[in-house]
Amino acid sequence: MTASIPDEVEYLNLDPLRIRIEAHRLYSEIPEDVEDDVIRLVGLRPGDSVLDVGSGTGSFLARIRAGGHSGRLVALDASPAAVAAAAGAADEAVLGSATALPFTDGEFTVVTARHMLYHVDDPGGAVAEARRVLTTGGRFAATVNHHEAYPQIRGILREQVAAAGLDMPVLPSTRVHSGNLPEIVAAEFGDVEVHRHDNALVYDEPEGVIRFALANLAFYGVSADTPQRPQIAASVAAAVRQRFEALTGPWREPKGYVVCTARRG
Numbered sequence: 339m340t341a342s343i344p345d346e347v348e349y350l351n352l353d354p355l356r357i358r359i360e361a362h363r364l365y366s367e368i369p370e371d372v373e374d375d376v377i378r379l380v381g382l383r384p385g386d387s388v389l390d391v392g393s394g395t396g397s398f399l400a401r402i403r404a405g406g407h408s409g410r411l412v413a414l415d416a417s418p419a420a421v422a423a424a425a426g427a428a429d430e431a432v433l434g435s436a437t438a439l440p441f442t443d444g445e446f447t448v449v450t451a452r453h454m455l456y457h458v459d460d461p462g463g464a465v466a467e468a469r470r471v472l473t474t475g476g477r478f479a480a481t482v483n484h485h486e487a488y489p490q491i492r493g494i495l496r497e498q499v500a501a502a503g504l505d506m507p508v509l510p511s512t513r514v515h516s517g518n519l520p521e522i523v524a525a526e527f528g529d530v531e532v533h534r535h536d537n538a539l540v541y542d543e544p545e546g547v548i549r550f551a552l553a554n555l556a557f558y559g560v561s562a563d564t565p566q567r568p569q570i571a572a573s574v575a576a577a578v579r580q581r582f583e584a585l586t587g588p589w590r591e592p593k594g595y596v597v598c599t600a601r602r603g
């Protein structure tokens with residue numbers, strides 16, 4: 339029997355993703371804007387035809403459109419909820435897989451894959467597909483998180499999931515991360531530029547930590563309908579509050595990401 343994949347990992351429900359995005363906006367030690375970084379580093383021009391692979395909430399293309407972009411904007415995601423979310427912002431919102439893009443060779447001048455390659459079984463295959471659908475001279479940008487991000491929150495989640503007797507799946511970020519993304523992109527494109535961003539989440543009160551921790555539970559094999567979820571959520575919250583009481587300053591979680599950019603020769 340195959341184990342079922344939690345809904346949040348499949349992104350059938352985008353709420354946990356929205357909570358995580360909001361946490362980065364509210365609690366980053368150095369204000370950060372990944373979407374803006376990608377737009378700048380990929381050298382977006384108003385007439386570019388853009389494919390955003392793993393489009394999530396659709397906010398990236400919405401923002402590009404709001405900036406007056408005149409070229410074609412296409413969102414692709416494996417989740418119907420994400421396709422619905424991007425429908426208003428993109429010219430086309432397509433249900434599909436990063437490893438089998440339903441587009442012909444050379445259709446786009448820009449392809450982006452933001453914080454999604456760690457969910458793909460064959461990340462190199464997804465990067466090869468991105469290259470295939472680019473024009474000669476077309477630009478690619480991918481982002482992923484640091485492998486070692488959020489060490490305390492990870493530790494608490496691991497402990498509480500294990501205490502409930504559940505097996506932990508392999509975390510997506512252990513497959514593709516800042517350390518190995520450059521070589522994955524270089525294997526398909528040749529030259530790659532790496533832009534590293536080091537930062538931290540900083541909290542003055544426990545509730546924000548708890549909200550962020552619980553929005554990561556699906557990656558630890560705990561979905562909305564896992565019977566042990568209420569118990570695990572309560573013990574995660576208790577562990578965070580207890581650790582907070584022992585702190586003499588704010589709660590600081592190192593984190594960061596890389597943006598890798600490349601050009602189809």
Ligand SMILES: C[S@@+](CC[C@H](N)C(=O)[O-])C[C@H]1O[C@@H](n2cnc3c(N)ncnc32)[C@H](O)[C@@H]1O
Binds near residue numbers: 392415416459
């Ligand atoms: C962490 S979210 C990132 C969303 C968005 N790019 C962002 O940065 O906010 C990962 C997204 O990738 C999508 N995804 C996962 N596997 C995929 C695949 N094989 N092909 C296309 N999209 C996929 C998920 O449905 C989800 O919307």
